[in-house]
Amino acid sequence: MSPRRSYDQYCSAARALDTVGDRWTLLIVRELLAGPRRYTDLHADLPGVSTDVLASRLKDMERDGLTTRRRLPPPGAVYVYELTRRGSELLPVLQALGAWGQAALGERRPTDAVRAHWFALPLLRALEGVGAGEGRGAGEGEGGLVEVRLEEGMFHLQVGAVDGPVHGSGSVYGDGPAPGVPDATLVLGTDTCTAISRGESTVAEAVRDGRVTVSGHGTLAKALREV
Amino acid sequence: MSPRRSYDQYCSAARALDTVGDRWTLLIVRELLAGPRRYTDLHADLPGVSTDVLASRLKDMERDGLTTRRRLPPPGAVYVYELTRRGSELLPVLQALGAWGQAALGERRPTDAVRAHWFALPLLRALEGVGAGEGRGAGEGEGGLVEVRLEEGMFHLQVGAVDGPVHGSGSVYGDGPAPGVPDATLVLGTDTCTAISRGESTVAEAVRDGRVTVSGHGTLAKALREV
DNA sequence: CGGCATCCGTGACGATACTG
DNA sequence: CAGTATCGTCACGGATGCCG
Numbered sequence: 001m002s003p004r005r006s007y008d009q010y011c012s013a014a015r016a017l018d019t020v021g022d023r024w025t026l027l028i029v030r031e032l033l034a035g036p037r038r039y040t041d042l043h044a045d046l047p048g049v050s051t052d053v054l055a056s057r058l059k060d061m062e063r064d065g066l067t068t069r070r071r072l073p074p075p076g077a078v079y080v081y082e083l084t085r086r087g088s089e090l091l092p093v094l095q096a097l098g099a100w101g102q103a104a105l106g107e108r109r110p111t112d113a114v115r116a117h118w119f120a121l122p123l124l125r126a127l128e129g130v131g132a133g134e135g136r137g138a139g140e141g142e143g144g145l146v147e148v149r150l151e152e153g154m155f156h157l158q159v160g161a162v163d164g165p166v167h168g169s170g171s172v173y174g175d176g177p178a179p180g181v182p183d184a185t186l187v188l189g190t191d192t193c194t195a196i197s198r199g200e201s202t203v204a205e206a207v208r209d210g211r212v213t214v215s216g217h218g219t220l221a222k223a224l225r226e227v
Numbered sequence: 228m229s230p231r232r233s234y235d236q237y238c239s240a241a242r243a244l245d246t247v248g249d250r251w252t253l254l255i256v257r258e259l260l261a262g263p264r265r266y267t268d269l270h271a272d273l274p275g276v277s278t279d280v281l282a283s284r285l286k287d288m289e290r291d292g293l294t295t296r297r298r299l300p301p302p303g304a305v306y307v308y309e310l311t312r313r314g315s316e317l318l319p320v321l322q323a324l325g326a327w328g329q330a331a332l333g334e335r336r337p338t339d340a341v342r343a344h345w346f347a348l349p350l351l352r353a354l355e356g357v358g359a360g361e362g363r364g365a366g367e368g369e370g371g372l373v374e375v376r377l378e379e380g381m382f383h384l385q386v387g388a389v390d391g392p393v394h395g396s397g398s399v400y401g402d403g404p405a406p407g408v409p410d411a412t413l414v415l416g417t418d419t420c421t422a423i424s425r426g427e428s429t430v431a432e433a434v435r436d437g438r439v440t441v442s443g444h445g446t447l448a449k450a451l452r453e454v
Numbered sequence: 455c456g457g458c459a460t461c462c463g464t465g466a467c468g469a470t471a472c473t474g
Numbered sequence: 475c476a477g478t479a480t481c482g483t484c485a486c487g488g489a490t491g492c493c494g
Contacts, residue, residue, distance in 0.1 A: 027234065047236075078476090305456075471478105
């Protein structure tokens with residue numbers, strides 16, 4: 001039962017909000033865009049959500065076709081939640097929200113939690129803007145697997161996976177090293193990552209300044225070096 | 228005060244949800260994208276919202292810089308609410324939500340309310356896809372003022388006003404006839420409008436079938452006739 | 455009459471404790 | 475580890491009243 005209260009409006013935006021308009025739902029999607037996760041991990045990366053609300057949302061989301069619950073093969077037969085394709089198609093919604101909220105991000109408040117993979121969404125947006133600079137029109141830009149290394153940890157992105165997630169589930173980014181040989185590897189500091197997230201700096205600028213070190217042989221790595 | 232409960236996460240999407248994640252807020256934005264409106268009109272077009280919640284949201288939104296309250300010049304000196312530029316920049320969020328929710332729109336339920344201008348958002352999306360068919364790359368498509376006539380009433384669209392709203396406030400569509408000579412006029416039935424909103428039919432198809440009649444001399448009108 | 459403020463019942467939410 | 479159970483609080487929806 002999504003919001004037991006539907007807006008009861010014949011409008012696709014209102015229908016979307018009937019499904020994902022509840023508190024925490026879109027943030028759970030943000031977490032699951034990083035790949036399959038366990039209940040406890042979700043609870044740890046969503047500080048403030050109570051256990052019953054998280055359980056309730058996960059049930060609603062499964063019922064609404066956004067997620068599936070799956071038992072990992074033994075050993076360590078635990079349950080993981082992962083997005084369905086339908087669920088991963090919420091990426092543009094989170095991108096639009098992130099783009100709008102970027103202007104209000106400001107400084108980090110002492111009460112604000114941070115996770116390394118929360119930078120994945122803004123970085124993904126920043127990197128998908130790289131190929132769109134010149135001609136090529138509706139062009140794909142340069143896609144590929146990108147590994148990002150921060151002090152706090154690393155994560156990886158699947159650039160250009162807008163509606164064709166690559167590795168199995170609907171994940172377009174994930175914690176930890178890239179599952180394979182990355183087409184590009186980015187090394188940068190938290191402050192630089194923050195500046196890019198806030199839109200104060202572009203990736204190209206940061207590469208030029210040496211605040212981002214690019215390695216790798218993919219077309220995106222080359223494009224980033226050839227500012 | 229927006230959701231008195233902030234997510235307290237240093238993430239731009241979470242920040243956006245701190246501001247617009249409350250119940251009804253984004254639907255109020257959808258209404259105000261049609262131009263300045265009075266309290267009573269908002270209440271009439273948002274069936275189900277209680278008076279105090281609507282008043283509270285409007286205060287929060289003004290406080291957060293999404294809307295302004297303005298007194299119309301006499302006679303008829305009433306207060307109207309209108310979007311600030313910041314508020315109108317939520318259009319991409321509503322577009323993304325609408326695009327996603329379109330798959331779940333389905334048939335109209337007996338409990339569903341409908342308003343003619345709720346078709347403006349999906350039609351706007353459909354029309355902005357017209358120019359992107361062929362080359363031209365990041366091209367502007369064909370913009371212009373479009374008047375849409377349904378049985379239930381007419382409304383008008385400002386196609387291509389993504390981040391440059393044209394007439395004064397941040398409205399990108401509005402009730403009633405176009406405020407000026409439209410570059411194109413579309414006449415169509417509710418069922419056709421519904422089919423386009425649900426993504427079952429494109430505008431081009433509907434024009435070809437004769438379910439949409441196009442008049443006007445703008446580039447968009449020509450593009451629609453030259454399927 | 456339009457534009458809210460007040461009151462009240464219900465349900466959603468957040469924190470903590472507890473269980474298979 | 476993965477939730478369920480309990481409980482206090484607050485947000486929401488509906489109705490009604492006030493005030494210009």
